[in-house]
Amino acid sequence: MSTLEDFGFDTLKLRAGYDPADHNFSSAVPIYETVSYAVGSAENYDNIAAGVADGHVYSRCSNPTVKVLEDRIAALDKAKNAVAVGSGVAAITYAILSLSEGGGRMLTTEQLYGGIVHSLDSIFPKYGLHVDKVNNYASIDEFEAKITEDTKLIYVESVSNPTAIVSDIDNLSKLAHKHGIPLVVDNTIPTPYLFNPIEHGADIVIYSATKGIGGHGAAIGGLVVDAGRFDWDSPKFPQFKEKNIAFRDLNGRDRSYLEAFGKDAFSAKVRSDYLTNFGAALSPFNAYILLLGLETISERIDKEVRNVEKIVDFLTHSEYVEWVSYPYLEGNKSRELAKKNFPKGVGQLFSFGIKGGEEAVYRLCRNVKLFSYQLNLGDSKSLIANAKRSTHGVLTDSELGLAGIPDNTVRVSIGTEDPDDLIRDLQQAFEASAFEVSKKAG
Template structure:
């Protein structure tokens, strides 16, 4: 839905609690109600005509829109400064609908090699069968040369603001300038950072995607995704003719066919996802799951601030450890991304870090089996601290050459810092190291 929370401009921590919700419109309920219904009654025949003709926005069928889900969409749009947002059933649905929407009919996406493994694997397995191909950029860290890699049929640039698992940071502002100079949008996956640490739209991004499963919700109890748009990109271009296509389903009261740009000028990208991809592919977020994300958002700042602090403490502990080969965390002074972290992430560079285990495969696996307080599984951004061997799990789909390009060595261990006492976390790692080297 469109972001209608601009009546009064509040700061971040107020928005995360209040944006997109007026209790007067929901029987004065303090917490957003869960509208657990498949569909909604029409006032009359004219109301039904207006809704189906998209001449009036409202609740028709929960697959394409629901009041609980709408509060979530408007709240996150307010946090990101977006003109529109759409909530979906998973982060992968957010990525796939975004890429299909931007490159419909075929084309190329210039992307980062530093991505979540599932994204990379889908890029080679799924999208080429739909005529969408991916080029892994060699100059993302040298944006002045990036233009050389943009081809005539390149439809977008796709990156992560903080990469999973290695914490690679990019100069998003400079990349956005290159993208816009060539008439293509910049898409940023902001899952690791969350809007608390980083606002991609303020740095030039046109589309932002989230796996709300992770830090946005923060409790490991829901699968959800979001797509947001800046409202600033010009989709009226020969590169994107599908946005100017006039459709019968968008006709006005005089039966004139209209385009998404005409009907939804402020948020055509997310509107097109809603009424094309969500409507017909159906990855709808349930009202109950939307409610869980909303509850998680209420503590976003407090959670992420503590996770950042714990990640910083763990990185400092690990960087001098005798059983650790290296540590990757953008907040470390030794990191090649430290200056970017200081410039673009004043609240911290996230709760994700990775280190190289110095030992044999058997010792590495014994270490993972020995942790007690850390939880060994593949989520990130949880209130609980998590640990995993990414090359063998979350990025196991990558072939050896792909891991090399992504700079993911086999001894990499990823930590997602939670909210526990950092001294307890350090003690847990220490006892696990000692057991692994017995």
């Protein structure tokens, strides 16, 4: 029988992390809707707690349904471990907090999801973490110039929301490792199907599974994925060498994360210190829904990418459109990197600028019939939003400018509908909006 490493992506998305023989031979992954587990004896509980026996104790910490999702994502990402949590934001927060205990700095770009920008600017500094940002996302030299002795991590989105800018993960990972810090990559938009950050040197990968992994807008969830390669035995990260009573061995000796888990210290810390104690647990039902979405991720995203290509072509030739931000277009700064690292596409999200400024954005969003105004992305249904006022509404005018989000930005997430229907919907909305303007003027 082949090992997991021998199977292709489309086999792993259906079978990794699950053996029916371990679950009463159920073909579908069962939903273990339970709070706790009958561990059999006090001695067996001690063995589980000490890490010398496998098992689940309490579903806030781990759950068999959730574990299948974790193991399946880890296999798809070619990672050592994954920890599932209640949302993508929880995944980002727990990963960053685990790396920045005791304070420090993190280095990132201006091209991030707006909610995270707000957290980095306003909330994390209250916990001793301060953020440095590069203005030119493509300049490795600028990244290096902003690394200090206190820098604990580099954090980027592999493909940015909403402008679909592509990050140079290969060179960023080399830079991070040169300075003894991990590279953390939010890979939500492309998903592991279109891009594998770990193969390009990333140490930690973040997903909002709510988006392309689930793919149907039916369940919220997040994942922290650990490549298991980074050396946490470093003066920059003393938290991994601190003794912890939670990892007392059977002889009553307190152990550190490094002693108890070795290369798995980071994922163990995320689970034990943050998921267990802060409690943003993923429900087994949501894990089941996300697993169902994962089974068709390749087919769904392939269709969405094909739809994107047709719609981008339509928009680039539309008299109503001022610009389109999509990395494969001529003149886009990310074009060569996208062609090299994303041969199957970057995902379903991109943005464009409509002529007429922000008022035109409102008119367009009001006149579309098929596109739904929602703040999700990666849904099998096509979505539209005014990024400046919604997903990035907490950014200042200066931050919006640096992020490349002018007043006339329209964010779209393309689904699996017939692309001709979507194009007709946009065209009729453009025309209806133009008619509103002419009617008002006349």
